[in-house]
Every structure is written in structure tokens, then in C-alpha cells.
Amino acid sequence: MNDMPGGLAPARLARYRAFEVLAHRVVEGFMTGLHRSPFKGFAIEFDEHRPYSPGDDPKHVDWRLVGKLDRLYVKQYEEDTSLRACLALDCTGSMGYASGSVAKIEYGRYVCGVFAYLLNRQQDAVGFMSFDSGEQTFLPPAATRKHLMAILDRLKQCQAPVGTQGRAALGDVFEQLSHRLTRRALIVIVSDLFDDAEAIIRGLTHFSQRKHEVILFQILDRQEATFSFAGVTQFQSRETGEASLADPVRLRRSYIEQFEAHNSHLREACHRLHIDFVQMFTDEPFQRQMAQYLSARLRR
Amino acid sequence: MLWALLGMLVPVLIHLFNRARHQVVPFGGMMFVESSLRLRARSLRLHALLLLLVRMAIVALLALAAARPVSRSGGQLGPRPVSWVLVLDTSFSMLQENASGTTPFSQAQAAALIMIAQMASADDMSIVLAGTTPRVLFDEPTYDREALRRALKAAKPSYDSGELPAAISQAYLVLQASKHSRRRVVILTDQQAVNWPQDDARWQQLRRQRATLPVQPAHYILFSKALSAAPNLYVHSLQRRGPISHPALPERFEAIVTNPSSSVVRGTATFSVTGQPAELQNLEFWPGDNTLSFPVTFAAPGPKVCSVKIEGDRFTADNTAHLALKVEETVPVVVVNRNRNLPEAAFVHEALRAADDDERIFTISNIDFAEFEQNLTTILQHAHVLVFTDVPSLRQYTVFALEQFVQQGNGLLVACGPESSPAGLARLYKGGEGLIAIHPTEEYTIPQQATPALVESPIWRRAQMPPEALRTVEVRRCRGGEEAETSQRLAEIADRPLISYQRYGHGSTVTILTPLSAEWSNLPLTAAFVPLLHTLILDLGSSEQPPLNVDQGRSFTYLAQLQTAPKSASVRVQTPDTHYDTKLVQDVDGWHLTHRDTTDPGAYWVRPTDPSLPERAFAARLATGESDFTVLPSKRWGHVSSQLDAAVMAAPQALRDAVAEEEEVQDWWQLFLICALLLLCTELILGERYSS
Numbered sequence: 001m002n003d004m005p006g007g008l009a010p011a012r013l014a015r016y017r018a019f020e021v022l023a024h025r026v027v028e029g030f031m032t033g034l035h036r037s038p039f040k041g042f043a044i045e046f047d048e049h050r051p052y053s054p055g056d057d058p059k060h061v062d063w064r065l066v067g068k069l070d071r072l073y074v075k076q077y078e079e080d081t082s083l084r085a086c087l088a089l090d091c092t093g094s095m096g097y098a099s100g101s102v103a104k105i106e107y108g109r110y111v112c113g114v115f116a117y118l119l120n121r122q123q124d125a126v127g128f129m130s131f132d133s134g135e136q137t138f139l140p141p142a143a144t145r146k147h148l149m150a151i152l153d154r155l156k157q158c159q160a161p162v163g164t165q166g167r168a169a170l171g172d173v174f175e176q177l178s179h180r181l182t183r184r185a186l187i188v189i190v191s192d193l194f195d196d197a198e199a200i201i202r203g204l205t206h207f208s209q210r211k212h213e214v215i216l217f218q219i220l221d222r223q224e225a226t227f228s229f230a231g232v233t234q235f236q237s238r239e240t241g242e243a244s245l246a247d248p249v250r251l252r253r254s255y256i257e258q259f260e261a262h263n264s265h266l267r268e269a270c271h272r273l274h275i276d277f278v279q280m281f282t283d284e285p286f287q288r289q290m291a292q293y294l295s296a297r298l299r300r
Numbered sequence: 301m302l303w304a305l306l307g308m309l310v311p312v313l314i315h316l317f318n319r320a321r322h323q324v325v326p327f328g329g330m331m332f333v334e335s336s337l338r339l340r341a342r343s344l345r346l347h348a349l350l351l352l353l354v355r356m357a358i359v360a361l362l363a364l365a366a367a368r369p370v371s372r373s374g375g376q377l378g379p380r381p382v383s384w385v386l387v388l389d390t391s392f393s394m395l396q397e398n399a400s401g402t403t404p405f406s407q408a409q410a411a412a413l414i415m416i417a418q419m420a421s422a423d424d425m426s427i428v429l430a431g432t433t434p435r436v437l438f439d440e441p442t443y444d445r446e447a448l449r450r451a452l453k454a455a456k457p458s459y460d461s462g463e464l465p466a467a468i469s470q471a472y473l474v475l476q477a478s479k480h481s482r483r484r485v486v487i488l489t490d491q492q493a494v495n496w497p498q499d500d501a502r503w504q505q506l507r508r509q510r511a512t513l514p515v516q517p518a519h520y521i522l523f524s525k526a527l528s529a530a531p532n533l534y535v536h537s538l539q540r541r542g543p544i545s546h547p548a549l550p551e552r553f554e555a556i557v558t559n560p561s562s563s564v565v566r567g568t569a570t571f572s573v574t575g576q577p578a579e580l581q582n583l584e585f586w587p588g589d590n591t592l593s594f595p596v597t598f599a600a601p602g603p604k605v606c607s608v609k610i611e612g613d614r615f616t617a618d619n620t621a622h623l624a625l626k627v628e629e630t631v632p633v634v635v636v637n638r639n640r641n642l643p644e645a646a647f648v649h650e651a652l653r654a655a656d657d658d659e660r661i662f663t664i665s666n667i668d669f670a671e672f673e674q675n676l677t678t679i680l681q682h683a684h685v686l687v688f689t690d691v692p693s694l695r696q697y698t699v700f701a702l703e704q705f706v707q708q709g710n711g712l713l714v715a716c717g718p719e720s721s722p723a724g725l726a727r728l729y730k731g732g733e734g735l736i737a738i739h740p741t742e743e744y745t746i747p748q749q750a751t752p753a754l755v756e757s758p759i760w761r762r763a764q765m766p767p768e769a770l771r772t773v774e775v776r777r778c779r780g781g782e783e784a785e786t787s788q789r790l791a792e793i794a795d796r797p798l799i800s801y802q803r804y805g806h807g808s809t810v811t812i813l814t815p816l817s818a819e820w821s822n823l824p825l826t827a828a829f830v831p832l833l834h835t836l837i838l839d840l841g842s843s844e845q846p847p848l849n850v851d852q853g854r855s856f857t858y859l860a861q862l863q864t865a866p867k868s869a870s871v872r873v874q875t876p877d878t879h880y881d882t883k884l885v886q887d888v889d890g891w892h893l894t895h896r897d898t899t900d901p902g903a904y905w906v907r908p909t910d911p912s913l914p915e916r917a918f919a920a921r922l923a924t925g926e927s928d929f930t931v932l933p934s935k936r937w938g939h940v941s942s943q944l945d946a947a948v949m950a951a952p953q954a955l956r957d958a959v960a961e962e963e964e965v966q967d968w969w970q971l972f973l974i975c976a977l978l979l980l981c982t983e984l985i986l987g988e989r990y991s992s
Contacts, residue, residue: 097328104328162326194331224329232322237330244330244337245322250344254336259329 049073083124083186084141087112087151088177089158090191091132092168093238096160099223102282105160108190108219110286112155115188118294120148127185129177130158133168133239138180160238167239170195174203178210190217192224197262201269208273215276218263222283227255304363311355315348347986354983361976365969381422383441383478385471385517386412388455389489390431391462393929394524395617396490396532404524405457408488411522411952415486416448418956426474427451430467430489431458440477459617459852459901459922462495465502468944472509475517482962483517486955487946490524493932496940503943514969518962519946522955531561533585534618534927538608543758543838545627546661547601553594555608555621559585560928567612571596574604574917585612601629603917605903618927622903624848624919631841632663634683636672637690644689644715651830652837662837676701681861685711685840691728693721699728699735706735707805711840715812716740716779729784736811737787737800740779746794753789759801759839760790765831779813787811799832807843810836849919852898856918858906861890870909876902876920884908 052061052072065073089112095105112128119126120143127141128151139151170191177187187207193200193216207214223229229248236243248255263279270277276297280289327333337344394405412427419425424441425448428434437451468485475483489495510516536556545551559565564584571579571594579594598604604627609620633652637645645666652662665683669692672679680686680701691714694702706712714736716725729739752760752767760767770791780796790810791799800811846857860866869884873895884891891913893906898920906916932940941948947958 094328094330097326167331192328194329221328224327227329227332229325232318234322234324235327235330235333236324238326238328239330242330242334243324244333245319246333246337247344247348250347251333251336251340254340255329255332258332258335262332 048076050076083119083122084127084181084183085115085119085124085186085188086127086129086141086177086181087115088173088187088189088191089128089130089155090168090170090189090193091130091158091160092194093132093160093163094167094192094194095219096162096238097221097224098282099221100283103160104192104219104221104282105158107280107282107286108217109155109158111190111217111219111280111290112188113152114290116148116151116155119186120145126151127181128154129180130154131168131173132160133163136173136176141185162236162238162241167195169199171199171201171203174200175206178203178206178212181210181212184211184213186213186215188215188217190219192220193218193262193266197265197269200266201273204269204273204275208275214273215278216266216270218266218277218279220279220281222281225256225259225281227252227259304366305360307359307363308356310359311352315352351983351986354979354986358976358979358983361972361979365972365976367969369968369972380482381420381424381480382482382484383475383480383517384415384419384423384425384484384486385441385474386415386425386427386452387430387464387467387471387485387487387489388412388427388452389462389464389487389495390429390455390458391490391492391495392457392459392617392927393490393492393495394457394462396615396929398614404490407524408522409452409455411488411955412452413449414952415955416445416452419445422480424478424480426471427455428467428470428474429455429458430462430464430487430495432460432463434463434467434470436470436474439474441474441480456899459899461492462489464489464495465497465506469506469509472506472513472517475513475515478515481515483513483515484959485517485519487519487521488523489521491931491937493930493936494928496932496936498936507943519944520955520958521941521944521946521948522952523948523950531559531563531565531613532615532618532927532929533557533559533565533567533610533613535608535610535621535922536589538606538621538623540606540623540625543835544631544661544842545598545604545625546629546631547598547627548661549597551596551598553596553606553608553623555592555594557585557590557592557610558927559587559590562587565612567610569608569610572607572609573598574606585610598627601627603627603905603915605905605917605919607903615929618922620902621922622901622919624903624917626848626916628661628841630663631661631685631838632665632683633685633687633837633841634665634667634672634679635687635689637666637668638692638719639668644717648687648689648833651833673698680705683710685713685837687837688712688714690715690717691720691724694724694727696727699730702728702735703804706807706809709806709843709846711807711837711843712809713812713836713840714809718779729782732782732784732786734784735804735809737784737802737809738797738811738813739782739784740813741781743779746778748794750791750793750798753792754801757788757790757801759835765835770832799836801836806847808840810840848917849921850898851923852901852920853923854898854920855894855896856898856904856920858884858893858895858916858918859890860884860892860908860913862913866891866908866910866913868909871913872905872907872909874903874905874907876900876904884913 049062049065050073052074056074060074060076062073062075065071089108091105095108096103098104098106116126116128123143125141125143126148128137128139130137137154139147139154170193174189181187204214204216227248232245232247234243234245267277269275278293280286388408390405394408395403397403416425424443426436426438426441427448428436437455438448442448464487468487471485475485534557536558538553538555541552541554542549553571555569555571557569564586566582566584569581569583569592570577571581573596578596581592583590583592592608594608596606604625606623606625607620611619613619633648635645635648649664649666652664667679673695676698683705686702686705702712712735714728716736716738720740725736725739728734728736749772750770752770754760755767778793778796778798783797783800784802786802787797787800788802789797789799790801798813802809802811846859848856850856858871865886866884869886869891870881871884871893872879872881873893875897877900882893884893886892895904895906895918898904901920901922904918904920906918908915937948940946949955949958
């Protein structure tokens with residue numbers, strides 16, 4: 001990944017300033033920003049009239065129309081809201097795997113960094129959560145420059161070391177995150193999604209039910225997709241430390257079948273839940289992949 | 301070859317080695333690895349085990365195929381074809397005639413012909429003749445019965461001992477090329493011990509060679525009973541004792557007859573000259589060597605073949621010996637003087653003539669040195685002995701011509717007088733490798749009597765003067781000097797050489813150092829030395845060139861030195877049993893004929909059609925080391941049969957019965973090879989499926 005030198009310095013992230021992160025689904029918020037609120041409110045920009053119904057604040061009644069039409073109409077306004085977003089980075093041991101020079105966690109940190117920068121630049125509130133099998137860290141959403149720097153600092157500290165503490169239950173993590181975010185938000189999840197697919201889907205369903213918009217980045221190493229090892233190999237789990245001796249040549253076909261089935265299952269579920277499912281490989285240029293996704297999202 | 305079965309361990313070791321040297325990879329996608337392993341573990345283990353077993357089986361089958369295993373069933377002779385190799389002993393002893401006049405060789409031939417007739421149609425056969433050098437008649441076993449019969453009938457004994465282990469080794473080489481799974485080696489021989497060496501290393505070598513054969517052959521020894529009890533007299537040698545054959549000189553021949561037995565054998569010995577019996581002797585041959593002497597005086601010059609034949613035993617093939625010779629009409633002697641009028645020339649002339657007893661053995665020419673150099677080529681062509689009464693200053697070319705002259709079988713006598721040229725002496729001596737054996741460099745005064753040396757040499761034995769006669773001469777002054785290694789002293793003074801003799805090529809030279817006494821000039825001009833000088837010159841003239849007597853099996857050459865082409869180059873060559881016509885061939889030496897086939901011992905005559913060309917007689921001497929017959933003791937027979945794992949039998953009928961009871965042999969190597977190939981295909985398919 002030659003296009004990632006410099007790490008998460010804001011100056012490096014500034015190359016993405018031409019992009020904007022727009023929430024396509026309704027996002028709560030009342031601050032001025034790029035995102036159109038789904039709520040018909042009473043702020044600056046008039047949207048439409050609607051018949052008065054009991055309980056409406058009388059101060060929103062358009063008295064001019066009353067005079068003209070002798071009926072009670074209430075004025076409704078559409079207001080740009082500020083986006084609340086949360087970045088979730090998987091720091092489990094599997095994210096530390098690198099067959100080449102770049103580990104998946106490094107790639108994921110950069111994805112989070114770019115989103116944090118863009119959202120902050122749009123004056124949107126952005127929060128951050130990292131999780132592994134044992135602990136979670138959470139920074140609530142905020143839109144200040146200082147908060148961006150805090151997220152970037154936290155990103156820099158994210159590691160995915162080999163450990164024996166076990167695998168993180170992604171479904172549970174997602175459920176907990178959805179409960180933490182009391183208001184609707186844009187959630188960017190960066191993970192390799194190496195967990196039980198049903199559990200992951202169950203966790204993602206919680207986001208949908210609570211009307212969060214989710215972008216799911218699956219970061220993969222090419223070797224994990226192709227399984228092109230040769231010779232008898234002892235595979236050691238980066239999360240549990242368990243080891244299995246196998247001849248990868250003999251195992252490849254079965255491995256790839258399992259891998260493809262897992263991913264396609266996730267992809268279908270994301271499609272059903274209106275979640276953006278983005279697959280990125282660490283051997284491909286980050287900048288190009290990221291730019292492609294953001295451009296495509298802008299066009300939608 | 302079965303040790304190769306250990307190769308089965310190789311796939312196991314490779315498998316274990318691969319497992320031991322695995323790499324460790326901390327991997328992210330372990331959930332897929334583990335689930336794949338859970339799903340396929342059983343089939344993978346089964347596949348791996350199957351592959352391992354298949355690979356081990358391939359190695360095992362290849363090892364078994366390489367070992368060429370055979371299995372024997374106890375049934376009767378089956379229809380499977382057999383490769384035969386007959387090892388036919390062609391040693392000299394196979395010529396022994398029994399009472400009915402047949403020989404072991406003819407018996408072996410008859411037995412072999414029976415075997416050929418009784419061979420199954422799919423059988424093939426080769427024949428190895430076991431002479432001193434084994435001869436394979438068919439490099440690969442042949443199906444051609446007629447060719448086998450022809451080869452067998454044309455085979456002849458080799459007049460020598462047979463190397464049976466070497467012949468059996470050749471038989472194994474022939475069997476390497478055999479296509480059949482059953483092989484048989486049948487050895488047809490007599491019981492002579494000399495053919496079966498006791499050298500254990502030879503037998504071990506033979507066993508090792510046999511072990512390399514893909515299919516072990518069955519061995520049979522079919523022997524003809526040798527005439528072991530009868531003593532075998534044989535003529536060991538026949539030699540001429542005179543220096544030169546001439547009608548004027550009485551000749552004496554000596555034959556050595558050997559009686560290898562321990563008892564006295566009565567018999568007769570007949571000496572004949574060119575087929576005409578000259579003398580018959582009734583004798584008792586004592587154990588060991590018996591020397592017979594036959595005095596002869598030839599009536600006329602010309603080529604002769606003298607033969608001696610003894611009678612007294614039943615094996616007559618080695619009872620005759622032949623000797624070819626040329627009875628000279630005259631011996632041309634050329635005396636070369638520094639000065640024709642010096643007394644040495646007259647002395648030589650008179651010495652030879654005095655001893656000649658007016659029979660004109662010698663034709664003496666007396667020339668001075670200038671005349672010699674002028675007519676060098678002509679003189680050397682006609683002279684047989686050259687006498688240099690002193691050594692002049694010789695040109696290089698003259699020395700070269702003299703060397704050629706002596707090398708071709710002529711003689712040179714050199715008297716090194718006080719006025720000899722140092723350069724001439726040096727050229728003749730040539731650092732010890734030249735014509736003369738001594739290089740005189742010093743003079744000394746030492747009044748001593750001459751003493752004979754090497755009195756056992758043929759020259760002294762032929763001399764008509766006793767060696768002791770030399771002691772009557774007192775030498776006051778003499779010359780001495782360097783002596784060549786090849787020199788043989790015939791006489792000396794105070795341990796210094798006086799007369800030396802040496803062989804040079806086919807001829808010989810005599811060097812006389814002149815004592816500088818009052819009585820002596822360049823030559824010992826005294827009556828006491830006349831017989832010695834006569835003997836020396838006779839000996840120098842006695843070489844024969846080209847050799848008339850050769851060992852059996854060697855070639856001889858007829859050579860006619862002619863200035864012009866003969867009227868006819870046709871010649872008839874009469875061999876001991878036949879004759880044929882051929883032509884002489886011209887080369888730089890003259891017109892010649894080389895006859896190579898002297899397998900039969902006896903007389904060979906070369907008779908040109910052109911009467912101007914001389915007739916010549918040659919003789920091939922019997923060269924056998926097997927005349928001293930010794931039957932192989934029964935203990936050694938046991939050793940031989942156990943070394944070869946052979947059945948020994950005396951009659952062809954016994955061989956036929958033994959062959960009929962031979963076990964059926966099934967060769968398995970092809971089956972093993974096919975199975976290995978099939979398994980190899982299986983391995984490839986399994987391996988492909990396993991990896992996919």
C-alpha cells in the first residue's frame with residue numbers, strides 16, 4: 001500500500017477533501033449541514049402547508065392563509081440537519097493478518113480516518129468505537145476539530161495483536177452499538193467479518209430496526225480469499241492460538257467454497273437490510289478503492 | 301536385488317519429513333480452515349493414506365520386477381521355451397582316442413547334435429567353445445538349427461588347455477540377451493583338472509556374475525570319460541644341435557620326450573626327414589624328461605622338415621614334433637680388410653678353409669674397405685657373414701646398413717685392432733645399444749693367460765675345440781673398455797673381456813679385442829684359435845630369417861628378395877591336412893606371403909610355380925600345456941558342481957531325463973512391472989483428485 005504513507009495525519013487525509021459523505025437515509029439533527037432532514041420542521045426553508053390538527057403549536061399557523069381561505073393551515077419548513085455518525089473498527093486478532101506488507105487493521109484504520117476527516121470537515125458529529133474480543137472503546141459523536149484529533153489518536157493506537165483471548169462476537173458488538181446510539185446515525189463498520197454469519201446479520205438487523213444507516217467495510221487479505229499456500233502448513237489462529245496442521249493444496253477447494261458462501265450470505269443480508277457492503281483487499285491501492293466508493297455514493 | 305524393497309520406506313520418510321518441516325502461519329481465516337478440516341478431515345486422511353500405500357506399492361513392485369523373481373512349480377516340463385548355451389570343451393585332452401577310436405570331442409559333438417535335435421521348437425541355443433580364449437559362436441541364442449549343426453561340426457579342438465570358467469562367464473553374457481524365462485547351461489567336457497582352476501576368486505567372480513542374471517540358469521555337466529589311467533607320453537621339443545645345416549656337416553637333433561607318469565613306458569621313436577624315416581629307436585621312457593639324440597647327415601641342400609614321432613601310448617595327438625630347416629648349399633663369408641694384403645685376411649681364409657675340410661661350406665670373398673663401401677648394397681645382399689679384421693672410420697649410412705644386415709638374421713665378426721678408428725668404434729658401439737658389445741678405450745700390459753667364459757653357451761658346446769685350449773695362450777698386452785649390458789663374454793683376461801657375443805635383432809655379432817702380443821695381430825693368429833674362429837663364423841651364419849619354425853597359431857612369412865618380378869607369383873601352400881593356391885604379394889622387402897592359419901601343428905610347404913623362386917618349408921610347433929593329463933579328483937568334482945549348482949552326468953540320456961524333471965519356472969517381473977505402471981496411473985489420478 002504505497003498510497004498510505006504518512007498514516008493518519010490530517011494533511012494526508014486532506015487529499016479526500018473533494019469528497020463528501022452524504023447520508024442517504026434520514027438522519028436526525030438540527031444543525032446546518034449538507035444532510036436533508038426527513039422531518040418537516042419549523043426552521044428557515046419553507047416546504048409546504050398542511051391542515052392544522054389539534055395539538056399543533058398555534059404559532060406555526062399561517063394566519064395569512066386563514067385570512068384568505070378561512071381555514072387553518074400550518075406552515076412546514078425543511079431544514080438541513082447535521083449528521084451523526086459513528087465509526088466502528090474491528091481490532092480482533094484476525095485483523096492483524098498480513099500476507100504482504102499491509103495488515104488489514106492498518107487498512108481499516110485508514111478507512112476510519114478518511115471517514116472521520118470527511119465527516120468532521122462537513123461539521124458532522126462523528127464518534128468512534130473500536131472493539132476486540134475483550135474490550136471496547138467508545139468516543140461519542142462530536143463535530144469539533146479537537147474531537148477529530150482525538151479519534152485519529154485513538155485510531156493510531158488500534159492494534160490487532162495475536163492473542164489467545166478468543167474471537168469477538170460481532171453480532172453482540174453490533175447490538176450493543178445500536179443501543180448506545182440513541183439517535184439515528186450513520187454507522188461505518190470496518191471489519192473482516194470473520195465470525196458466524198448469522199450472528200453478524202442478527203447484529204446488523206438491530207441497526208436497521210433502529211433506523212441507522214450502515215456502511216459495512218469488509219477488509220480482506222488476498223491470501224484469505226485465494227488460500228494459495230503451498231506445502232504442509234500449521235495454521236495458527238490469531239485470536240485463540242489454536243493450531244491446525246493441513247496441506248493447503250488439498251484443502252483449497254473446500255476453503256474457498258466456505259469463504260465464498262460466507263461472503264455471499266453476508267452480501268445478500270446487507271442488500272436486504274439496505275446496508276452498503278464494501279469489500280476491500282489490502283493488496284489493492286487504498287486511494288483508488290476509497291475514491292471509487294465515495295464517488296459512487298455521491299452519484300446515488 | 302530384494303534389498304531394493306527397503307525403498308518402500310522412502311515415501312514414508314518423505315511423508316514424515318514433509319510433516320516435520322512444515323511452516324507455521326498465524327492466519328486470519330482460521331474459521332474457514334477449521335470448518336474445511338472438519339468437513340474433509342476423514343477423506344483427506346484416507347486419501348493421504350491411500351496415496352502413501354500406492355507409492356509404497358509402486359516402489360515395492362519396481363524392486364520386485366528388478367529382482368526378476370521366478371517361481372518354480374513341481375510339475376513336469378511345461379511348454380515354456382528354454383534358452384540353451386552349450387559350453388564345448390575344445391581343449392587338447394578332448395582329442396584322446398579310446399579303444400574304439402573315438403575321442404571325447406567327437407562324443408561331445410554327437411551329444412550336442414542330439415540336444416539340438418531334441419530341442420523344443422520355441423527353444424533357442426548358443427554355443428561357446430572353451431579354448432584358452434573362449435569363443436562365442438552365437439552372440440545371441442538362435443533358433444536356426446541348421447546353423448547350430450554347421451557351427452558344431454566345424455568346431456575343432458584348440459590344441460591347448462581350456463578355460464572353462466571363462467567360457468561359462470561368456471555363456472552368462474549370452475544369456476543376458478535371452479528372451480526366455482528358462483535358461484540352461486550344458487558343459488560338455490572331459491575330466492581334466494587343468495580346465496577347472498582351483499582359484500576361489502575365479503569361482504566367486506563367476507557366482508557374482510551369475511547372481512546378476514535375471515533368471516538363474518540350470519547347469520549340467522556332461523562329461524566323456526577321459527583315458528585317465530593310461531600314461532600320456534608327449535614330445536616336449538625337437539631341436540637342432542649343429543650350428544648350420546650343410547651336407548658336409550654332420551647334424552644332430554635332440555628330442556625331449558616327457559613321460560608324466562610314474563612308471564616306465566616302452567615305446568619307439570622314429571626320426572624322419574621330409575617324410576622319409578631316417579632312424580627308429582626302441583626305447584624305455586622313464587618318468588620325467590627323456591632326451592633322444594638323432595645324428596643325421598643331409599644328402600643334399602634345400603628345405604627340409606625333420607619329425608620325430610613316438611609310439612607307446614594311446615593318445616597320439618602330442619606324439620609328434622616337427623622342425624623345419626634349410627640345408628645350406630654354401631655360406632657366403634665376406635672378409636673386409638683395411639688392406640687386402642694384411643695377414644688377417646689370409647688367416648681367416650685359411651682358418652675357414654682348414655676347418656672346412658675341403659667341403660666348401662663357406663664361399664669366402666676377400667675385399668678391402670674401399671671396395672666394400674663402393675658395393676655396399678650388393679655385398680650385404682649376398683653375404684651371410686661379414687668379418688671386419690679391423691674397424692675403419694665408418695660412415696653413418698654404412699653403420700645403418702650394417703645394423704639392418706644383422707637385424708635381418710645375418711652375422712658380423714669385428715676384430716678391434718690397435719689401429720681401429722675411435723669414431724668407427726663409437727658408431728658401432730652406440731652407447732651400448734649398437735652392433736658391438738665392447739667399446740675399447742684403454743690399453744694395458746698384463747701378462748696373463750686367456751680364460752674361457754660362458755662355457756655352457758651353445759657356441760662353446762658347438763666349438764670343435766675345448767675351452768681349456770685358451771689357457772695355453774699367454775697375452776702380454778691387451779685392450780679394455782666399456783662393456784654393453786647385452787654382452788656375453790666367451791673369453792676373458794684377468795676379468796676383462798677378450799671375446800664377446802651378443803644377439804642383435806634376428807642375427808648376432810662377435811667382438812674380439814686384439815691382444816697386442818707378438819704372436820697376435822688384429823686377430824688371434826694362432827692355430828689354437830682356428831677351430832674357435834670356425835665355430836664363431838658357423839654360428840653367425842646359422843640364423844634363419846624369416847623364422848621357419850613358429851608356435852602353433854602364429855603366422856609365418858615366406859619372403860623372396862628379388863630384384864625383378866618373378867615370372868609367376870603363384871604359389872601352392874601345403875598344410876598338414878590340405879593345400880591351397882595363392883599368390884605372392886610385393887612390398888618393399890620383396891615378394892612375400894604370410895600364412896596365418898597354423899592351427900594344426902605340422903609341416904607347411906610353400907612351393908612357388910616359378911622355379912627361380914626358392915621352395916621353403918615351415919613348421920608349426922604344438923603348443924599345449926595340457927599334455928600332462930591329470931583327471932580331476934572326485935573331491936574337486938564335488939567342489940565344481942557345488943560352485944555351479946550343477947548336475948554332473950556321463951550320458952546324454954541322463955541329461956535328457958534331468959531336463960525332463962526340471963521344474964517349471966514362472967517369471968514374474970513383467971507382471972510386477974505392469975502392476976507398478978497401473979499403480980503409477982492410479983497415483984497420478986489420486987494425487988490430482990486429492991489436490992483439487
